[in-house]
Amino acid sequence: MSSKRRNFLETATLKLTVSDAVTDKAFQLMRDFHLLPTDAYHIAIAPDAGVNTFASLDEHFLKVDDIIVYTCLP
DSSP: OOHHHHHHHHHHOOOOOOOHHHHHHHHHHHHHHOOOHHHHHHHHHGGGGTOOEEEOSOGGGGGOTTOEEEOSOO
């Protein structure tokens, strides 16, 4: 992801205060799995809350390692 695009997402995305590690993880998820920023941040911050299970209609979630996804997608 280009630094210009990252800067745009940093300024255009409303987010809770999170650690740099969570932000880095979110950007890595966006790159690796083509997730939207909101989806990537949900997944990146979840381990801090003890969450590893998601219900989603987003097929990209199915490709993410180390999470459990419940969906009605085939």
